[in-house]
Each structure stands twice: as C-alpha cells, then as structure tokens.
Amino acid sequence: MEGHGRHTKVGKKFGIGVVGLGEGKGLIKGLYGHPELTIQAICDVDDSLVRKVKQQFDIPFGCCELDSLLTREDIDIVAIYTPDQLHIDHIRKSFQAGKHVLCTKPLVNSLEEAEEVITLTRNHPDLQLMVGQSSRFFGPMQHQRRAFERGKIGELGYAEASYVHDMRWFYGNRSWAKEGGFDLLFGGCSHPVDLIRWYMGDVEEVFAYANRSLIGEEAGFQGNDTFVISLKFESGKIGRVLGCYGLEHPHHTKPWIEVGVYGTKGTFISKYPQLESIIKYEGEPEKIESYFEDNYHYFQFEGINHHAGEFVNYTEYFARCLADGEQAMPDVYDGYKTIAVLEAIRDSIETGYPVKVKKLMPETSKSGGYE
Numbered sequence: 010m011e012g013h014g015r016h017t018k019v020g021k022k023f024g025i026g027v028v029g030l031g032e033g034k035g036l037i038k039g040l041y042g043h044p045e046l047t048i049q050a051i052c053d054v055d056d057s058l059v060r061k062v063k064q065q066f067d068i069p070f071g072c073c074e075l076d077s078l079l080t081r082e083d084i085d086i087v088a089i090y091t092p093d094q095l096h097i098d099h100i101r102k103s104f105q106a107g108k109h110v111l112c113t114k115p116l117v118n119s120l121e122e123a124e125e126v127i128t129l130t131r132n133h134p135d136l137q138l139m140v141g142q143s144s145r146f147f148g149p150m151q152h153q154r155r156a157f158e159r160g161k162i163g164e165l166g167y168a169e170a171s172y173v174h175d176m177r178w179f180y181g182n183r184s185w186a187k188e189g190g191f192d193l194l195f196g197g198c199s200h201p202v203d204l205i206r207w208y209m210g211d212v213e214e215v216f217a218y219a220n221r222s223l224i225g226e227e228a229g230f231q232g233n234d235t236f237v238i239s240l241k242f243e244s245g246k247i248g249r250v251l252g253c254y255g256l257e258h259p260h261h262t263k264p265w266i267e268v269g270v271y272g273t274k275g276t277f278i279s280k281y282p283q284l285e286s287i288i289k290y291e292g293e294p295e296k297i298e299s300y301f302e303d304n305y306h307y308f309q310f311e312g313i314n315h316h317a318g319e320f321v322n323y324t325e326y327f328a329r330c331l332a333d334g335e336q337a338m339p340d341v342y343d344g345y346k347t348i349a350v351l352e353a354i355r356d357s358i359e360t361g362y363p364v365k366v367k368k369l370m371p372e373t374s375k376s377g378g379y380e
C-alpha cells in the first residue's frame with residue numbers, strides 16, 4: 010500500500026545521510042517531502058541501488074563509500090541501516106566525522122562492541138546516539154506506553170514480549186544472515202528484549218533455551234532460530250521473551266511482535282503489524298482497540314515490508330531532542346543494557362545455566378566504568 014505518512018514539527022532543520030538502502034529506504038520514503046528533515050545523501054555498496062533510490066526520491070548525493078557521505082557538511086545525522094555486523098564500524102566512523110547517529114537495532118553485535126560505543130559517546134559529548142528500536146515507535150505500542158505512563162495499568166507485576174516470524178525469506182535473501190558474526194538472537198530478540206526492559210527495568214538474570222528449528226535447518230540456516238527466555242528483573246519481578254523464526258506462521262494467534270504488560274489496574278497487550286491492542290482495565294469490559302487511521306502512516310511503503318511510519322516517528326523524536334538539547338531514548342546506555350541482556354542469554358544458551366546480566370555501574374555515564 011503506497012500513501013502518505015504524517016509529518017510533525019521538529020523545530021529545527023536537519024540534514025540526514027542514510028547508509029544501507031534495504032530497510033533504509035523506508036526512512037527515505039517516510040521523510041520524503043518533510044519540511045524540516047531532509048535526506049541529503051545516501052550510501053550503499055550496491056551502486057545500481059544508490060542510483061535508483063537517488064533518482065526516485067530526488068536526493069542530492071549518492072555514493073558507495075560511507076567516507077564520502079561523511080565528508081558532507083550538510084549532514085547532521087547519519088542513519089545506519091547496514092547489516093548488523095557492520096554497525097560498530099559505521100557508528101565509529103560517523104562519530105569520528107562529527108555526526109549524530111541513529112542506528113537501527115541491534116545497536117551492535119556484542120557487549121564488547123557496546124562498550125566501545127559507550128567510549129565513543131564519552132569521547133564525543135557534543136554528539137548523540139539513539140538506537141532505532143522501531144517497535145517502541147509503532148502505534149499500538151505508543152498507545153500502550155501512554156496508558157502505562159498515565160497510571161491506567163497500575164504497578165506492573167509481569168510482562169511478556171515476543172517476536173515470532175517465519176524468517177525463511179530472510180535466510181534466502183540476505184547473504185549476511187549466513188555469514189559469521191550474525192546472530193539471530195541479536196537480530197530478532199533485540200525487539201522483545203528492548204520492549205520488556207522498557208517496562209520492567211533492569212534485568213538481573215536470564216535463563217534461556219535455544220535451538221535451530223527443523224524449518225531453519227531445511228532452509229540452510231546455520232545458527233539458532235528458536236529462543237525461549239525467562240528473565241528476573243532487579244525489582245524481583247519476572248518476565249518472559251519468546252523468539253521463534255522457523256515456523257509456518259499462524260498470524261491470527263501470533264502477531265509478529267506482541268508486548269503484554271500485566272498491572273494491578275489493568276492488562277494491555279499491543280501488537281505488530283496489527284494496528285490493535287487488547288485491553289482489560291479493572292471494572293471495565295475487555296476491549297479490542299483498533300487504530301485504522303494509522304494505516305497509511307505505518308504501511309505507506311511496500312506494505313508491511315518496511316517500517317516507514319516507525320522510522321519517521323523516531324527520527325522526528327530524535328531531531329526534536331537534538332533541537333531541544335534533550336537526550337533521546339533509547340540512548341547508548343539503554344542500548345548497552347539490551348545488548349548486555351542478549352549477551353547473558355547467549356551465555357545461558359551455551360552453558361545451560363542461569364546467567365547474571367553484566368551491569369553498567371550507576372556512575373558509568375560519567376566515569377565509563379563497568380562492573
């Protein structure tokens with residue numbers, strides 16, 4: 010479905026450079042015609058793709074080398090949509106060139122790389138990094154968050170988040186999914202792990218099982234593609250994350266992404282890509298809330314195959330924070346915590362034991378220390 014999304018006021022003009030033109034195209038389409046946020050340059054190693062996208066969206070500059078894009082003074086923000094394994098290199102180069110960074114999930118591929126990103130941000134205090142956790146910025150999840158912040162759900166006792174999706178198309182179409190360094194735990198479960206942390210706070214310990222599904226095996230996938238994860242939060246509360254990518258997907262019962270938060274005053278379950286939530290507040294009948302009016306905004310570009318609406322939402326939010334001198338979330342420290350949970354899950358899968366999550370010391374934002 011092609012259409013027009015919403016643009017909201019930022020308060021300042023910013024030039025944006027996009028590197029990686031797979032998902033990156035969603036942001037380019039979504040921001041097309043934006044009064045304040047302009048895509049000034051694009052970069053991809055695929056020259057024919059650069060030419061095509063440059064022409065399609067009237068972009069002033071296109072190149073195949075990130076270094077060329079980074080020399081441009083009309084770029085304030087670099088939006089990174091390259092394969093997971095390349096994020097660290099592209100973040101490092103963008104910071105060194107004096108650009109703010111908006112990096113898609115997963116921020117990076119290991120805790121060691123996340124530590125390097127923290128060091129980079131400490132060395133460039135004038136620059137901001139935001140992690141593009143798109144699921145936080147999808148309509149039903151935003152309604153859920155507002156209900157939570159208004160106190161409608163009460164104190165949360167339990168939460169669960171899942172990302173369930175038949176990934177055979179991905180294994181077959183993305184050569185980098187089969188390359189060393191790619192881990193579907195990070196690529197896939199970064200969504201539900203970020204979402205559950207957003208509600209339940211810091212994670213103390215995880216215990217996880219994982220394996221490769223028969224469908225993943227048949228598709229020639231090398232890593233694990235099925236993850237069942239239990240989490241204990243520092244508050245003592247518990248939660249659950251499911252990542253399941255080798256299956257015939259029953260969409261009616263399993264949305265791609267689902268977040269359920271269970272509180273003292275209500276339960277709120279949000280979904281992707283369905284534009285609806287299931288809500289039960291104390292003393293009120295259960296209801297399904299639908300947001301059909303958001304259809305064009307979220308699915309304006311190649312249907313549900315890109316995330317134009319969420320990407321526009323988070324880029325506007327990031328730019329607004331830059332304009333107002335505020336810190337955009339999830340920032341590098343929040344991003345680090347998600348990577349630390351994923352790394353602990355990886356350890357638990359390997360060892361078969363519960364694993365404590367490596368902590369960022371409270372004073373880290375000033376000192377850069379780790380526990």
Ligand SMILES: NC(=O)c1ccc[n+]([C@@H]2O[C@H](COP(=O)([O-])OP(=O)(O)OC[C@H]3O[C@@H](n4cnc5c(N)ncnc54)[C@H](O)[C@@H]3O)[C@@H](O)[C@H]2O)c1
Pocket residue numbers: 028029030031032033052053054055058073075090091092093095113114115141142143144183196316
């Ligand atoms: N919901 C989301 O936020 C969301 C959804 C899907 C993918 N992603 C993330 O986006 C990233 C890209 O995924 P994708 O599905 O678009 O993959 P993709 O393979 O479709 O696109 C990646 C693009 O990067 C280009 N590229 C590779 N190396 C490059 C380099 N050194 N310099 C410049 N360009 C280079 C490739 O040619 C390709 O066009 C991944 O990190 C993925 O996890 C995020």
